[in-house]
Amino acid sequence: MMNDVIILGAGIVGISTGIHLLRRGRSVTIIDKNDPGRETSFGNAGIIQREGVRPHPFPRDLHTLAQVGLHLSVAARYAPLALPKLAPPLLRYWWESSPEHYRRVVENYAPLIGRSIDAHSDLINAAGPDAEKLIKREGWYLAFRTPEKLQAEAAKAKRDNELFGVGYKVVDHAALSAIEPYVTSKIVGAIHWTDPWTVSDPGALVTAYFELFRAMGGTFIKGAASDLSESAGVWSTKVNGTTVTGKQAVVTLGPWAPDVLEPLGYRLPLFVKRGYHMHYTLEGNATLGHTLLDPEVGYAMAPMARGVRITTGAEFALRDAAPTPVQLAKAEAKAREIFPLGERVDPQPWKGARPCTPDMMPIIGKAPRHNGLYVGIGHAHHGFTLGPATGELLAQAMTGEPTAINIAPFRMERFLH
Incomplete structure (x- = not known):
């Protein structure tokens, strides 16, 4: 079966993206080696940080x-x-944390954080009592x-x-x-x-969002996705010995994103x-x-x-x-x-x-060297806060809608040479 979209990663970003795509009439399959919301989305302080307009800079x-x-x-x-492996990105992190650079980061980051409460509220209302009670x-x-x-x-x-x-x-x-x-x-x-x-339970909130995704007709496959590739306008990946295909693909794998993106030529810091x-x-x-x-x-x-x-x-x-x-x-x-x-x-x-990422801002949007490939990664301390907002922005970009905020500052190209 051909999907409109396959999403690699069932954390809060992947699930939120799936919900917003389903709302726009797309068929969506999410793939993850673990149960939804059991990785980075699970372990945090449980704050939707509307106040977090200033991402954590490198101490100077x-x-x-x-x-x-x-x-x-x-x-x-x-x-x-x-x-030895961390030194290059950490050096750039230090550089981006200079007062001049950091001021620009905050200016770009603040509108994204500004979407956090509204984006969560939207999904909480849609998910119903199981989400609201948390x-x-x-x-x-x-x-x-x-x-x-x-x-x-x-x-x-x-x-x-x-x-x-x-x-x-x-x-x-x-x-x-x-x-x-x-x-x-x-x-x-x-x-x-x-x-x-x-x-009161971040993992349970992500589970409530996942149940909303499934109730809307979304599909979930548990298994490690491998060999993501594109041919003739179709994206495919292998899961448990089966090939899963889609017209578009989204990588929301958090810290595991390099395992999929580097074979496609995207070496990110x-x-x-x-x-x-x-x-x-x-x-x-x-x-x-x-x-x-x-x-x-x-x-x-x-x-x-x-x-x-x-x-x-x-x-x-x-x-x-x-x-x-x-x-x-x-x-x-x-x-x-x-x-x-x-x-x-x-x-x-x-x-x-x-x-x-070294500049403290996530990567949100289209991968520049491939058609139909999108990415939502690198949220650092604010992944739980920004998951629903990122999902909305990705779905808007993927379906040709104007995005709720300008996502140009979050494009992947800033790290590619």
Whole structure:
């Protein structure tokens, strides 16, 4: 059977793209080696980050670089054996994080983030009660241990409010304690980002989107796709010994995208930031109602269906290297200083890999050297946030519609020579 579109990758980007294509009358098959939404989409802090107009730049101050270099940082660490392979994209990442370059990145990135809530809202409404019950619309808190850091962040929040309409409030410890009474006095105050939504089970939300995709007539094949190729205007890939074909193909494989794109001649400077999470019980009668991020240390703490989830910062390592959850242990110790965590719930830490580009912006749109091939990858820390918006933009581009925002800044060509 000939599909209109085959999508490689059943994370939140692939599923969202499939839904938007089905709405436009296309027949769609999604292919993935794992169950939908079980990889990068699964392990995150569960925030739809409308406030996230500024992607994470490479640190340029000597103190932070020294902390990372000496493995003293909780927010970031590196695997020394991975450095030879990671050095070229990381050097460009550092270059793109210069003030002049970063300013342009933010200008291009902000409209994409601006689509995040509306795009998720659209799919949540379509997916129904199973999706809606997972959503909380009360924002989240960037919690500080020192007044100087809080004041500096408040100044940045004020600028982002003026430039991009990002909603926020500054709360002192007393105000925060009225909302989260079990947070200790080590936290002096917080920025309350009021626009974002939070999700009590990110994996379950992706599953709800997948059930919507399937109810609309989409097809899913579980298996590792190989040998993606085009002949006479038809794209084909082999899955479990069977050839699956489509008039168009979309690669939304996140950190596994190079395995498919490089044989087609697209060698992109992608790298991964690995991350870990663990769930915890709470001591006594303690409760946590909102997500807290401890930026002076570098981890997030979020109330989830399985308990309080701690998610780590960035581990610069090879995608498939063995887990090294050092950051999680350090983050857990620091989290216990500000909140009464109980025991670990999961038998072992979850590990995932965030697919990143050196300029901190995803690749969205047509692959330039082939007809009918499209890509949605490289969302770094904002894949969960931007999945539905990226899916909408890809479907619009693939069907010849005007895109909701200008996607030229996200084209693949910026990395090809």
